[in-house]
Amino acid sequence: KRRNQLLPFVAFLSALVLFGVLASSTVSAQSSNYSISQVDHKIQVMYSGHVLVLDTVHVSGQVSDGFMIGLPYQFSDDVFKGFAYDDNHVFQLNLGVQLGNQTCFYGAEVNFNGYTPEVFTVAFVLSNRLITQLSNGSFVLDFPAYPSLAKGTSNCNVELLFPSSPHRLTITKDDGDVNQAIFSATNLPAYTYSVARATFSVSTGTLQLATITNLDSEVTIDPTGSVTVSDLYQITNHASLLGSFVFSLPVEAQNIAVTDEFSRPLPYALAVSANSDMRLANVT
Numbered sequence: 001k002r003r004n005q006l007l008p009f010v011a012f013l014s015a016l017v018l019f020g021v022l023a024s025s026t027v028s029a030q031s032s033n034y035s036i037s038q039v040d041h042k043i044q045v046m047y048s049g050h051v052l053v054l055d056t057v058h059v060s061g062q063v064s065d066g067f068m069i070g071l072p073y074q075f076s077d078d079v080f081k082g083f084a085y086d087d088n089h090v091f092q093l094n095l096g097v098q099l100g101n102q103t104c105f106y107g108a109e110v111n112f113n114g115y116t117p118e119v120f121t122v123a124f125v126l127s128n129r130l131i132t133q134l135s136n137g138s139f140v141l142d143f144p145a146y147p148s149l150a151k152g153t154s155n156c157n158v159e160l161l162f163p164s165s166p167h168r169l170t171i172t173k174d175d176g177d178v179n180q181a182i183f184s185a186t187n188l189p190a191y192t193y194s195v196a197r198a199t200f201s202v203s204t205g206t207l208q209l210a211t212i213t214n215l216d217s218e219v220t221i222d223p224t225g226s227v228t229v230s231d232l233y234q235i236t237n238h239a240s241l242l243g244s245f246v247f248s249l250p251v252e253a254q255n256i257a258v259t260d261e262f263s264r265p266l267p268y269a270l271a272v273s274a275n276s277d278m279r280l281a282n283v284t
Helices: 003-031 074-077
Strands: 033-046 051-061 067-073 079-085 090-097 105-111 118-124 131-133 137-142 152-161 168-172 183-186 195-201 210-221 228-235 244-249 267-270 278-283
Touching: 033 137, 051 067, 051 137, 067 074, 067 118, 074 079, 074 105, 079 105, 105 118, 228 244
Parallel strands: 033 152
Antiparallel strands: 033 051, 051 118, 067 105, 079 090, 079 118, 090 105, 131 137, 137 195, 152 183, 168 195, 210 228, 244 278, 267 278
């Protein structure tokens, strides 16, 4: 009699398990119902030596259930921040997730919140610890040669961008070395793990491997409405020599004065940024 009572319960559990398997298969099918036709993979070296990884993804199909992308795990400690966006939206990006069933990647998942973009960009901001300066003045950069995706892509275009055009550039990677900042790959497989090394030279002062470890800003408004801003920077240098540093100022800034920690005046040269939205003070 007890065994007969257990039979409906066992049947109920079996139905639950079967429903779970079917639901899981359905979700998996929904989340994978897309293909990647192209990825534009840009590595931008910033003035301070920080590295911006920009992956612009072209997809066909439904990606509303989320999109997985990542970096080789050796870059995990160097990820400062991540962004995901298209021309009209900023999407939620969850960092530090597992990339599929792989364990050798630092993964990120884009939540489109119901949108189904055909082209979108995922950006990672990496630390300037990835760049080192050699005794001859050249620099070495380790970077992900290609994006790490949960699906393969037909075409991947790669471009390295520097604060100024390098005098010399050599890129060492698994699928062959190149001497130019633009290269490509076709039929890039899913879960590509490829770390490249770029050795390059740029003009002195173009790249300053430094970190602003502390910034205290004081804004004063007097009775006439004039605004005075005083910024106190604490800078840690990571290169062999820090001969100058460029500070960004509002384009309307006037009566500029720069001093060291002992209030001694420091010489500087002013310029306007390329898009004319700020003034740049190159302080010696």
